Amino acid sequence: MISVRSFTKTRAILFFLILLMLGMACDRLPMVKIPEEPKERLTAFITYLSSDELEGRGTGTAGNKKAAYYIRELFKSFGLQPLGNEYYQEFKVVTEVQLGEGNSLVTRTHGQEQSWEVGTDFMPMPFTENQSATGKVAFVGYGISAPDLNYDDYSGIDPEGKIVIIMRESPDYEDPHGKFSDYVSLSYKIRNAREHKVAGVLFVNPPSDTADELYTLKRVQGDMQAGVPAIHVKQSVVTSILPESQLFEALEEGIKSTMKPASFDIPDVEIEMNPSVKLIEKPTWNVVGIVPGNDPKLSKEYIIVGAHYDHLGWGQEGSRYTGEEPAIHHGADDNASGVAAMLEVAKHIGENPQPRSVVFIAFGAEEMGALGSAYYCKNPLVPLENTVLMLNLDMVGRLQENKLQVTGTGTSSAWDSLIDTLSNHHGLEVSKSADGYGPSDHASFYSQNVSVLNLFTGLHDDYHKPSDTVDKINFDGLLTIAQFARDIVVRVAHLEKRPDFVK
Known part of the structure; x- marks a missing residue:
């Protein structure tokens, strides 16, 4: 008669062999x-x-x-x-891209500090650098520099070391054959921002996008990495720091109607951002x-x-x-x-x-x-x-x-x-x-x-x-x-x- 202990050991060995055979079957x-x-x-x-x-x-x-x-x-x-x-x-x-630890976004407007909630007010971009940035702020329209179209959202300002706000899309994005089609992608915009030596990027949907949905943490095409911290914010974050004389809707409409940039430094505003993602x-x-x-x-x-x-x-x-x-x-x-x-x-x-x-x-x-x-x-x-x-x-x-x-x-x-x-x-x-x-x-x-x-x-x-x-x-x-x-x-x-x- 086989002892209970021996029987248990034998069962364990048989179970292991079955698992091994199943594993081999998957490979062969x-x-x-x-x-x-x-x-x-x-x-x-x-x-x-x-x-x-x-x-x-x-x-x-x-x-x-x-x-x-x-x-x-x-x-x-x-x-x-x-x-x-x-x-x-x-x-x-x-x-897969997952939310990392310690995501934060703080705006300081005329000395008044406001903290924003990840998942509700902002999301880190899936290609962001996991690093913090603090700096003065500039609005740079669609973040496009297109010399062939005589258009540059970075003209007239010094973006180096600043947090820049960039609208998604382009001045003529509603036209399927628009002349800015080569400049719409996020990969282009983040590369252009990096070349202008910015400290960080806040992407935002243009006001005409009434759904105003945050960018999801989906995997992005290619092996694109921002090289700078980058997050996507709700329109409410941007409107809270714009001067009273600058309505967000009017800014978008002005650029679209004239096809000319309307970039400017936002006075008395500082942003502190700390995006974090985990790449699987x-x-x-x-x-x-x-x-x-x-x-x-x-x-x-x-x-x-x-x-x-x-x-x-x-x-x-x-x-x-x-x-x-x-x-x-x-x-x-x-x-x-x-x-x-x-x-x-x-x-x-x-x-x-x-x-x-x-x-x-x-x-x-x-x-x-x-x-x-x-x-x-x-x-x-x-x-x-x-x-x-x-x-x-x-x-x-x-x-x-x-x-x-x-x-x-x-x-x-x-x-x-x-x-x-x-x-x-x-x-x-x-x-x-x-x-x-x-x-x-x-x-x-x-x-x-x-x-x-x-x-x-x-x-x-x-x-x-x-x-x-x-x-x-x-x-x-x-x-x-x-x-x-x-x-x-x-x-x-x-x-x-x-x-x-x-x-």
């Missing part, structure tokens, strides 16, 4: 058999990546990790060699494999083929979904389609090595501001100076009337003729853009002087909604684009002379 996903036919492969790739099981592949989630593992296993099966740590390049991203970080990964080149000289040069595999989970920041209940954002086109096309190219190159080396990267955290590609460019696994092309695939699953957008054609003098030749061969009607920048991972490489090409079949009503599902993918069109991308890689890999870079 069952791999679906890879179909023989290319179109069926593309279907299998997107069906899995956009499935409910992966829950939208939100950065920092279990579904995102499963997607990375799936791609890694496919890289292995295609014969790609690992880069990074067994195909993984890990980096951390801020997935989680790991995610770029998945990276390489097919080394077979030419002794050209193999030291690299072509990168990339596509981001993350999406919006159950509706992270950037979602356009307006339903009341949370819903999985499947991201079939954005960007399971790009990953599928990249995988198809990887399979071909893995079976047919080229003169130049070809690197394949599934980028993480693109939806959070192209963080994965930015991290790679700061920590490259092959030399960026030896990278001759970064070919990016982002949303390539909705081809209509054979129309494809290709951006970055002006980043090398070799691209225009190459794209013309191959698009004619594949029956594609290509709309070309010379610019190397744009809202995807290729921009990270272009900013580091790498020639780029980005393929895109266009926006649609399902963009960033749960309705971006696999049944809406044009698989015939996707196969054509995958073959088009493959041929770009093969042609560039065989060029005798390295293609030039054009800024």
Whole structure:
């Protein structure tokens, strides 16, 4: 007979083994058999990546990790060699912002001190520096310096060392095609304030915004940090410190009607601010494999083929979904389609090595501001100076009337003729853009002087909604684009002379 103590110990061991096996099961996903036919492969790739099981592949989630593992296993099966740590390049991203300790805001007007309540009267901005600031105060309108528009909210005052009050939006924000559209973002305004050496920033909604809601502690796009303390205040905080002769509504209306700044120092007012936030970080990964080149000289040069595999989970920041209940954002086109096309190219190159080396990267955290590609460019696994092309695939699953957008054609003098030749061969009607920048991972490489090409079949009503599902993918069109991308890689890999870079 087994003693109670031994039985308890045995039960504990069995329980531990069960937990261990469950943990291993999470890391070792069952791999679906890879179909023989290319179109069926593309279907299998997107069906899995956009499935409910992966829950939208939100950065920092279990579904995102499963997607990375799936791609890694496919890289292995295609014969790609690992880069990074067994195909993984890990980096951390801020997935949540919480209220820190000790948030305070005090205004002193004509010697009268008033303390304001966090969450009711003000909130720290999620990108704030966690530091205190005390100083005199200046109202600087919308905080815009636009020499091309002959407009500067900082003209006529000395903002250095002061707390500045900045209205959100712009003088013509009600016009969807307003000329100030490049100057509206918070990232621009905080950067401009920092360049003017301010001590701190109080953002406020313009008086015409009658809802006057405080900015929430949501994660912001990119890795933006203010460099100065920054908070968002209710309009009542601003009206309490303005001179009696300066009505807040009149200030806004005056700027909008004249399109001229109306900035000024606020006399006999001092502000003491102490914002504090806590950034919650989680790991995610770029998945990276390489097919080394077979030419002794050209193999030291690299072509990168990339596509981001993350999406919006159950509706992270950037979602356009307006339903009341949370819903999985499947991201079939954005960007399971790009990953599928990249995988198809990887399979071909893995079976047919080229003169130049070809690197394949599934980028993480693109939806959070192209963080994965930015991290790679700061920590490259092959030399960026030896990278001759970064070919990016982002949303390539909705081809209509054979129309494809290709951006970055002006980043090398070799691209225009190459794209013309191959698009004619594949029956594609290509709309070309010379610019190397744009809202995807290729921009990270272009900013580091790498020639780029980005393929895109266009926006649609399902963009960033749960309705971006696999049944809406044009698989015939996707196969054509995958073959088009493959041929770009093969042609560039065989060029005798390295293609030039054009800024």
